[in-house]
Every structure is written in structure tokens, then in C-alpha cells.
Amino acid sequence: MPETSPPPEDLTGLSLAEIARLAAERKLPPVEKWNPAHCGHSDMRIARDGTWFHQGSPIGREAMVRLFASILRREPDGRHVLVTPVEKLDIDVEDAAFLAVELKTEGTGRDRSLAFRLNTGDIVVAGEGHPLRFEDKGDGPHPYLAVRGGLEALVARPVYYELAAIAIEEAGEPLGLWSNGRFFPLESE
Structure with a gap:
């Protein structure tokens, strides 16, 4: 039977190492x-x-x-x-199976890691196995995070704004974000 214990309420007080441990234990x-x-x-x-x-x-x-x-x-x-x-x-x-509702970030630039808490309590760290992608649907960018087996999380608008603020602050060219050694441009597919 799958684990159904309550997830952490938020990621604020957790280090990225603790978040990675929680994700691995799921x-x-x-x-x-x-x-x-x-x-x-x-x-x-x-x-x-x-x-x-x-x-x-x-x-x-x-x-x-x-x-x-x-x-x-x-x-x-x-x-x-x-x-x-x-x-x-x-x-x-209707859109994506999950919703990414919270972001935890550690490091800067190429050394940054981005962890997301989903509406189901799952924790996903963006990287090679969990890429971020941005799709333009005519009403602005829709950011998605790969969760598992073709399932994705739509990144909630407030979390997207956090990602955009980080990318703007780092002023890379092209505009984008690093997580676990992988670069994700903020441009739409």
C-alpha cells in the first residue's frame, strides 16, 4: 500500500538535503x-x-x-x-495532474537547486529527471514541471513569479534558471 502520511506543511524550514531525503523516501x-x-x-x-x-x-x-x-x-x-x-x-x-504550490531554492546560478511542493504533498527537485518547460497557450507562459512517468505539475502563478524574479535577478542570457546542473530557459516551447 502506498505511503499516505501527511506531507510537510511547507518547505520553509527544511534544507534542500532534507527535502531530497523526503522525496527519496516517498x-x-x-x-x-x-x-x-x-x-x-x-x-x-x-x-x-x-x-x-x-x-x-x-x-x-x-x-x-x-x-x-x-x-x-x-x-x-x-x-x-x-x-x-x-x-x-x-x-x-483539465490541464496537468498536479499543481506546484511552493518553491524552495538554495544556491545561485549554476549551483542553484529548485525544489517544489505539489498540491498532493509530493516534493520534486527540478533537474535532469524532472525538467521545467514553458508553454505559450496564447494567454502567457504556462510553466510545467515533470513529476513522473509523463505526469506533470502546472506551476502555480505565484510560484512562477518567484521563478521569474530569480531569473531576472541573475540576468542570464538567455533568461532562465539552473537547477541541479541543468539550465531551463524561461521561453515558451
């Missing part, structure tokens, strides 16, 4: 290895703001959202599914 089920028959639709949806709904009502229990998030998978065709060893159910995702 045990997730091996959903990429499970290949059950498709059973239909889950009657669930993840809204653009990261709110999870079941049959039109928001799921209020954070532990339930964390549990469902732990069995979420992105299929090769782009669909999102909830998967267990015995069933696979579609879930509608």
Missing part, C-alpha cells in the same frame, strides 16, 4: 508495471486548479487525494488513468 506503487484490463471511467476529474472531483463533488480528504495520486498514470496515448493490479479507470485532467 514510496509509490509500481503502476508502470501493472497492466490490468480497462474497466471504464472513474467519474473523477482533476481541475486546472488541482482540485480532485468525484461525481462532480470535490474530494475533501487530503489522504484520499494523495492515495489516488499515487496510483495515477499517464498512458502512451496521453490519457490519464487510475491503475491498480486488477483494474484501470480513466480520469479527466
Whole structure:
């Protein structure tokens, strides 16, 4: 059974080493290895703001959202599914499966590391395995962070503004951010 203990409330008092330890300790089920028959639709949806709904009502229990998030998978065709060893159910995702709601940064320039807390409590450190990308959808840039297995987090607007402020302060050319030795330009794809 996946770990569903409450995540840290915020990253403010944690060092990046502590954040990396927490991220490594997070045990997730091996959903990429499970290949059950498709059973239909889950009657669930993840809204653009990261709110999870079941049959039109928001799921209020954070532990339930964390549990469902732990069995979420992105299929090769782009669909999102909830998967267990015995069933696979579609879930509608309006934008991204997760929302990055908090940023912790340590270091400067090439030595910077950027850690994000997601709305589900997961912690992801941007880098080679978790790149940042910026997409222009006609209404300004939409920043995304790769989480796992094709799943992404939309970076919340206030967190994006923090990232932009860091990039502007460092005044690199092109404008962008370093995290764990990888450079991420702030330009849209």
C-alpha cells in the first residue's frame, strides 16, 4: 500500500538535503508495471486548479487525494488513468495532474537547486529527471514541471513569479534558471 502520511506543511524550514531525503523516501506503487484490463471511467476529474472531483463533488480528504495520486498514470496515448493490479479507470485532467504550490531554492546560478511542493504533498527537485518547460497557450507562459512517468505539475502563478524574479535577478542570457546542473530557459516551447 502506498505511503499516505501527511506531507510537510511547507518547505520553509527544511534544507534542500532534507527535502531530497523526503522525496527519496516517498514510496509509490509500481503502476508502470501493472497492466490490468480497462474497466471504464472513474467519474473523477482533476481541475486546472488541482482540485480532485468525484461525481462532480470535490474530494475533501487530503489522504484520499494523495492515495489516488499515487496510483495515477499517464498512458502512451496521453490519457490519464487510475491503475491498480486488477483494474484501470480513466480520469479527466483539465490541464496537468498536479499543481506546484511552493518553491524552495538554495544556491545561485549554476549551483542553484529548485525544489517544489505539489498540491498532493509530493516534493520534486527540478533537474535532469524532472525538467521545467514553458508553454505559450496564447494567454502567457504556462510553466510545467515533470513529476513522473509523463505526469506533470502546472506551476502555480505565484510560484512562477518567484521563478521569474530569480531569473531576472541573475540576468542570464538567455533568461532562465539552473537547477541541479541543468539550465531551463524561461521561453515558451
